[in-house]
Amino acid sequence: MKKISPVSRSGRFAHGPGADVARFTESVSFDRRLWRHDILGSLVHAAMLRKIGVLSPAEAGAIVRGLKTIAREIEAGKFKWKTELEDVHMNLEAELTRRVPAGAKLHTARSRNDQVALDLRLWLRDEIILLLGEIADLQRALVTLGEKNADVLIPGYTHLQRAQPVYLAHHLLAYVEMLERDCERLWDCYSRVNVCPLGSGAIAGSTLPLDRALVAKLLGFVNANGQAQLTQNSMDAVSDRDFAVEFCAAGALLAVHLSRLAEDLILWTSAEFDFIKIADAYTTGSSLMPQKKNPDIAELARGKSGRVIGNLVALLTLLKGLPMTYNRDLQEDKERLFDTADTVRATVRLTAAMLRNTKINRASCAAAAGDPALLATDLADYLVRKGMPFRQAHHAVGAVVALAEILDKPLNRLTLAELQSVDKKFGRDALGVFDLKRAMAKRNLIGAPGTSEVAKQLARWRKLLQA
Numbered sequence: 001m002k003k004i005s006p007v008s009r010s011g012r013f014a015h016g017p018g019a020d021v022a023r024f025t026e027s028v029s030f031d032r033r034l035w036r037h038d039i040l041g042s043l044v045h046a047a048m049l050r051k052i053g054v055l056s057p058a059e060a061g062a063i064v065r066g067l068k069t070i071a072r073e074i075e076a077g078k079f080k081w082k083t084e085l086e087d088v089h090m091n092l093e094a095e096l097t098r099r100v101p102a103g104a105k106l107h108t109a110r111s112r113n114d115q116v117a118l119d120l121r122l123w124l125r126d127e128i129i130l131l132l133g134e135i136a137d138l139q140r141a142l143v144t145l146g147e148k149n150a151d152v153l154i155p156g157y158t159h160l161q162r163a164q165p166v167y168l169a170h171h172l173l174a175y176v177e178m179l180e181r182d183c184e185r186l187w188d189c190y191s192r193v194n195v196c197p198l199g200s201g202a203i204a205g206s207t208l209p210l211d212r213a214l215v216a217k218l219l220g221f222v223n224a225n226g227q228a229q230l231t232q233n234s235m236d237a238v239s240d241r242d243f244a245v246e247f248c249a250a251g252a253l254l255a256v257h258l259s260r261l262a263e264d265l266i267l268w269t270s271a272e273f274d275f276i277k278i279a280d281a282y283t284t285g286s287s288l289m290p291q292k293k294n295p296d297i298a299e300l301a302r303g304k305s306g307r308v309i310g311n312l313v314a315l316l317t318l319l320k321g322l323p324m325t326y327n328r329d330l331q332e333d334k335e336r337l338f339d340t341a342d343t344v345r346a347t348v349r350l351t352a353a354m355l356r357n358t359k360i361n362r363a364s365c366a367a368a369a370g371d372p373a374l375l376a377t378d379l380a381d382y383l384v385r386k387g388m389p390f391r392q393a394h395h396a397v398g399a400v401v402a403l404a405e406i407l408d409k410p411l412n413r414l415t416l417a418e419l420q421s422v423d424k425k426f427g428r429d430a431l432g433v434f435d436l437k438r439a440m441a442k443r444n445l446i447g448a449p450g451t452s453e454v455a456k457q458l459a460r461w462r463k464l465l466q467a
């Protein structure tokens with residue numbers, strides 16, 4: 001049986017690669033998902049070769065038809081991918097050339113080195129847009145949950161100890177802010193992904209008069225003013241993967257944000273907090289303990305951040321010792337990049353769905369937020385209003401807290417006499433600070449969890465996120 005040998009070996013090599021070598025070196029098992037972008041790049045490259053006279057109109061037409069037929073077959077699951085042909089690029093080229101003789105001209109002035117850089121950039125552009133859409137959807141889910149429970153207060157925590165009361169919406173909007181910065185980072189990354197490397201050849205461009213700007217424009221590699229965005233150094237263009245690193249870095253930070261949100265949700269579902277209930281469809285049972293309902297989706301959202309961080313580290317490590325320019329090591333970039341994109345997109349989507357199916361336990365939240373100790377700082381502020389230096393007020397309220405502990409009473413049940421035993425500045429109105437509603441109405445600095453400020457922020461986000 002005649003072994004299939006890739007075109008890249010045809011002239012210089014007597015045989016195709018051995019089976020184990022083919023298995024070790026192939027990438028078609030995972031880079032075939034680039035096929036749409038590879039074909040798109042080839043269609044545009046063919047159009048350009050026609051324009052500069054390398055392809056006749058008839059040849060270009062035959063190539064276009066051939067590529068479109070192949071695309072339909074791949075779509076229908078009928079295309080036979082061959083491991084011996086290494087990667088998606090050679091599989092498609094070999095099949096095209098088998099059907100259309102002019103296919104042999106398609107690789108003119110193009111190398112897999114600039115081709116793979118192009119495909120990755122085209123693929124990543126689409127991926128970023130899809131991810132941005134999913135993030136906006138998650139932001140909407142957070143805002144909706146906040147709006148539906150606009151009056152719910154919970155303790156805010158530092159060091160995981162109760163600190164000061166906040167609206168639940170304020171807590172949720174903190175994640176909306178983080179996610180917004182993730183979107184900004186992804187857009188920023190997009191502007192550097194959106195640069196066309198085609199025409200860089202293997203390393204040193206081509207002696208043929210390619211029209212790089214035409215290719216870039218046809219593929220949408222343009223800035224806001226419609227100007228073609230072209231890589232400016234052929235060596236950089238074929239060896240650089242920092243656009244992929246940037247995406248994986250933005251993805252890692254996004255994954256970390258999702259992980260923190262997941263951790264909050266996990267805590268909140270516990271009997272100890274009991275702030276929320278996640279719908280059955282988004283929880284799982286235990287194989288042993290019949291009573292269990294576990295927040296597995298949130299746990300996986302938290303756990304998957306590990307692999308996304310790992311992907312970033314893997315990519316950086318892959319690049320750090322590479323001599324210029326293209327080295328086959330770079331083939332290892334794809335699975336890390338794909339995995340980050342797939343993982344963060346799925347995590348964002350599932351987190352949004354889970355939040356849409358989460359109910360707030362208002363009674364438990366109210367009980368926790370009703371802890372008067374959360375307003376100890378307000379009591380210190382009361383003394384400050386009476387002219388006491390804050391350090392002194394902090395000390396006095398500390399003594400009040402200690403006294404309440406000794407008397408085994410909640411802070412707001414101390415008598416005026418008891419308060420005054422600590423400091424004479426406490427007046428009749430001192431206990432008024434423990435009115436939670438009033439306390440929340442007072443916190444109206446920009447960014448604070450005050451009643452009107454949180455309402456304003458919810459309205460601002462609702463408007464910004466209108467689909």
Ligand code: ARG
Binds near residue numbers: 087112326
């Ligand atoms: N499959 C290769 C990759 O993903 C394509 C480029 C191969 N280029 C080469 N000169 N062997 O990096």
